[in-house]
Each structure stands twice: as C-alpha cells, then as structure tokens.
Amino acid sequence: AQSVAQPEDQVNVAEGNPLTVKCTYSVSGNPYLFWYVQYPNRGLQFLLKYITGDNLVKGSYGFEAEFNKSQTSFHLKKPSALVSDSALYFCAVRVYGNNRLAFGKGNQVVVIP
C-alpha cells in the first residue's frame, strides 16, 4: 500500500519568511511524488513533481521540493512567502504501474502580512 503523511494541520508564516510544508511517504517501489495547491472553493492545481533524477525539483510560483530517499520525505519549500500563497497544500504519491494516486490530508498554509 502507498500512503502519505502531512504531520502538521496548519503552517503559519510571516510574509517574506521561508515557507516549508512537510511530507513523508510510504511505498513499495520507487515513488512518483506530487504537490498540489487548492485555493478556497477551487479544484486542485498541480505545483511540481518528482519522477527521477535531480532530487531538487522546481515548480510553479517559485515553489521547490527536495526528494530525500533515506528519510522518505518530499518537503515543499519557498524562500519568501507571499500572502497570496495562503492555501491548502496536498502531497501525493504513486508508484510505477499503479493507477492510484494517494493524497495526504493536506496542510493549511497561512501567510501573515
């Protein structure tokens, strides 16, 4: 079975400060990892993914994430948070050949002006 853990319910950060949203995963096999963002009353939007290769992946809106195989983690980061980054963030995992994408429970990010 594949699963994702997002340990924090809410992340509060001051505008301009670094933002980190944590994600750990559990799979049998090599993972495909994804981050999505959801704004209020909207569908999920894709931010970035790790498939293979460089452990540091860059995505939309200045976000990046680092794949750490030994710690089974895929934390989302942004060097300088904006108020407009306030949203719900989901980590998700899948393995090759498995059509099911498993999501974490989500992290609410609040960026304080």
Place this chain on the structure above:
Amino acid sequence: NAGVTQTPKFQVLKTGQSMTLQCAQDMNHEYMSWYRQDPGMGLRLIHYSVGAGITDQGEVPNGYNVSRSTTEDFPLRLLSAAPSQTSVYFCASRSGTVNTGELFFGEGSRLTVL
C-alpha cells in the same frame, strides 16, 4: 480551453434519492478518476478508469457506480444517497500514456445529503 468540467457545482439531496455527477474532459485523456474531499481526511479515491469501457474501484467505492462509455465522459452515480456521502467531489484526468503525468482537476461538486 475548458479542461475538466463538472456539473452540477452544488446539489442538495434527501436520503434515498439518486443522482449523477457529470464529468467531461476535452484533453483526450485516457485516465479519469473521482475523489471525495472531507475535512481532515484529504482526498480519497472513489473509482477510476484507464479508458473507455474500463473502470476499477478506489479506496471508498461503496455507494457509488461509474461507467465510461466515451473517452470524454466519466459520470459518478449515487443510487441511494446517504448523509455520509455529504462531501465535495472532484473529477480528475491525466494522459494514460504518460504514467508520470499529473492530474488535472475539475472545480468540484458540493453535495449535501439531508
């Protein structure tokens, strides 16, 4: 460029009523899926399809039926609605030929069962 379109956006049902949530995509995606989103539980996969005529169960399929007669459409049917099915439902699709591809989501359908 419509992407994934879901209808209706809002629906209120009484217990025992039936209804169909519609999902259509115009990206020629082979893979389509339905998720439900509940507070504190993230998104849970209900059913998915890897192509016309092929469907399979996700982690919470009970109470829901699906069919896939065309590439574009993937309706979700509730045969006898229950209050436990009150949720926000999302349809999502991706290219089936690219197993590493990301999902494209619709805007969601908010269902309340009284």
